[in-house]
Ligand SMILES: Cc1cc2nc3c(=O)[nH]c(=O)nc-3n(C[C@H](O)[C@H](O)[C@H](O)COP(=O)(O)OP(=O)(O)OC[C@H]3O[C@@H](n4cnc5c(N)ncnc54)[C@H](O)[C@@H]3O)c2cc1C
């Protein structure tokens with residue numbers, strides 16, 4: 084018999100969203116249990132956060148700039164504006180005190196004033212730009228352990244359990260020891276993030292295989308805007324593992340200058356300061372400009388262009404930029420040398436379709452917080468806000484309601500699926516090869532999309548599903564940290580998530596932000612300023628759209644050519 | 651300013667001997683050999699990934715971030731702990747799990763003892779009175795002595811080489827934990843009895859100052875000089891009477907400025923020698939309990955100043 088653990092609230096994922104969900108649900112008095120596929124506070128993209136936005140309500144101009152950034156440049160009018168208003172309140176009142184209380188030091192100057200990035204929108208850093216995420220996550224990690232909340236680390240949730248109507252927990256595989264168990268919960272919060280390792284070059288931490296999206300697909304939850312998938316331009320090309328190092332294009336601490344991009348002729352083709360002064364995170368604009376360079380043969384998606392800070396005083400970079408060490412480690416001089424870059428599949432705007440009030444998904448009993456949701460592109464602060472809202476809502480509801488049974492049969496089916504991959508032999512493909520193939524398919528699909536290449540990607544994914552997955556074989560059937568076994572489960576999740584993503588892309592008939600379709604090369608606010616929703620019910624894909632209201636900041640034009648838009 | 655790439659002579663191939671051991675199945679560890687092509691600027695992790703992708707598809711190794719942020723990828727390479735995602739691949743590498751740790755499988759070791767010990771040290775700022783709200787009065791100088799300690803990514807490389815930890819049941823916390831404890835003890839906001847923790851729970855005096863930990867730290871933290879020695883001094887001084895001069899200098903500084911000016915405190919305490927400055931600086935940080943008493947327990951001229959500083963920070 085499979086062990087069953089009982090809890091009020093189950094939180095899946097140990098990033099900014101999951102950690103805050105756990106803490107806030109516990110504050111409400113609920114019994115909380117946490118499962119993290121990686122290590123708590125050391126997995127997921129939360130540790131990559133370079134800095135955190137400083138929201139000030141007192142300065143009207145800065146506030147206006149922040150709103151314009153949030154709605155137009157960062158979310159391309161796909162953010163829920165009511166959500167943004169609530170999140171802004173949280174950022175002004177709770178986010179910083181919560182973390183400072185735990186001992187985070189936000190950088191001050193010699194007089195004790197907060198040091199800020201002096202751009203149109205302000206940001207703060209926890210001691211250095213680039214070092215912020217790990218420091219914030221470390222404090223949250225320690226606080227969760229201090230409170231004695233049960234945390235299952237290096238355990239992957241493999242499926243959501245339902246009773247036919249409601250999500251009532253999940254099945255878990257502890258891959259350190261190969262133990263399979265059930266967490267039976269009154270409410271479940273999915274917080275598995277949005278930076279997944281789904282393409283050959285990607286930012287996501289190693290374990291991130293879009294499990295949350297895949298489980299949502301399999302359970303029939305609605306997913307919105309999955310196709311709004313960011314590629315990031317200024318990431319280190321070599322060594323390979325360092326593709327996760329961003330050479331930040333954002334406004335920098337200590338200088339008004341920003342990093343620059345140079346094509347293969349050495350011509351500068353992008354800097355935030357000049358080309359997108361209103362955007363504090365100018366990734367999509369960088370991408371569009373790189374696309375022009377690639378089309379002109381002056382760069383490739385995987386190299387042939389460079390980024391650097393050599394026009395900025397090295398001392399400034401060394402004082403404020405954590406990543407200055409990338410140069411020194413490679414034997415380069417940050418004041419002189421540039422680094423060759425390639426694009427990486429970065430993070431997703433969309434995710435589970437959730438409401439802004441309570442972070443409820445389309446399935447009762449299931450909440451989604453942070454990157455795996457769909458309100459906002461992300462950020463450590465917004466993900467924390469989601470966690471708080473979901474944690475409190477899920478806890479309050481759980482404390483007021485009874486426990487619903489789960490289906491034993493579903494557990495048995497899932498156990499069979501999970502252990503079915505634990506078979507050895509030399510007569511079949513290896514799980515990691517399936518993963519590499521899926522990543523290659525998504526890399527080949529890349530940034531420039533059209534009906535044809537998306538259909539081709541779908542067909543290629545289908546081939547992996549039908550021809551490769553059923554034949555997967557491992558070298559060893561050990562249950563102790565069997566990397567191949569995890570790879571097999573990851574590959575299945577990646578297939579579901581990638582298929583949903585490409586289908587969602589086929590449905591959106593326009594271009595917007597990081598989503599570019601050659602066959603629809605214009606931004607169409609009249610028809611596509613909406614949540615583009617897909618779900619799979621009994622093997623059938625369904626779709627619909629849900630309009631997005633713009634009560635505070637409507638778009639200026641209803642339609643404009645993609646390459647003329649600045650957002 | 652050319653987009654110069656450093657020309658390096660990189661080998662064609664990398665030869666790895668990897669430690670393989672599954673406690674559930676194997677009676678003893680063995681070493682498997684693999685040869686992989688060298689890729690540009692290759693890291694140790696890139697070589698391990700290649701082995702995983704082609705030759706030993708289910709061998710156990712751990713990494714998460716690939717960019718020196720999570721601290722989970724450290725392994726022994728040719729006998730010395732290295733952060734796999736950070737250090738360059740060598741043409742010949744014998745790769746083993748780090749020492750002083752229990753193997754889960756192959757290169758993966760358990761971090762549980764470290765976490766359990768960390769929890770005993772109450773590793774968050776201990777506050778005896780209400781947190782005053784964001785941003786609390788602090789300057790860069792107040793926290794500067796611990797600036798390098800904040801870079802610790804808990805990779806445990808230092809723990810793996812510490813000779814004291816090699817003694818069974820040494821009771822010694824080890825360098826990584828002392829880094830965490832020392833950072834807190836140097837935080838002017840912390841009001842925990844860190845001296846007692848350093849002496850009793852962490853047993854800081856067991857450290858023999860061999861500098862092994864510092865030698866292997868991938869983020870180059872001056873562990874002995876900036877974490878352990880200040881802790882030892884703290885634990886030692888705990889027994890002696892606190893200096894009246896120091897307390898006086900604190901109050902003066904606070905009254906005048908509204909925050910601790912360590913150099914002023916140092917000046918008044920020690921005179922202007924460089925060593926004196928350094929020492930007094932650390933003392934300043936240690937005097938924090940009295941300082942915060944002065945600031946928050948009763949109204950003081952300093953409190954007004956603090957408020958002004960705070961307001962100035964807010965309205966920027
Ligand atoms: C490179 C980069 C730079 C960024 N820079 C900034 C910045 O400067 N400032 C800023 O504010 N934001 C920044 N962001 C955005 C921000 O980091 C994210 O939006 C936010 O941290 C997302 O948090 P999350 O909790 O939703 O997800 P994540 O932090 O990704 O956490 C996901 C968690 O889910 C776990 N998980 C996954 N699958 C499972 C499973 N099956 N079972 C159990 N657990 C599972 C993972 O192990 C992980 O712990 C950046 C993002 C990236 C990628």
Ligand code: SF4
Nearest residue numbers: 812857858860861863
């Ligand atoms: S200096 Fe101290 S802590 Fe560091 S390795 Fe030597 S004995 Fe251990």
Ligand code: SF4
Nearest residue numbers: 802803805806808867
């Ligand atoms: S002090 Fe250095 S070696 Fe030790 S855990 Fe921290 S980063 Fe690793």
Ligand code: FES
Nearest residue numbers: 716720721723735
């Ligand atoms: S993989 Fe995170 S530090 Fe090496």
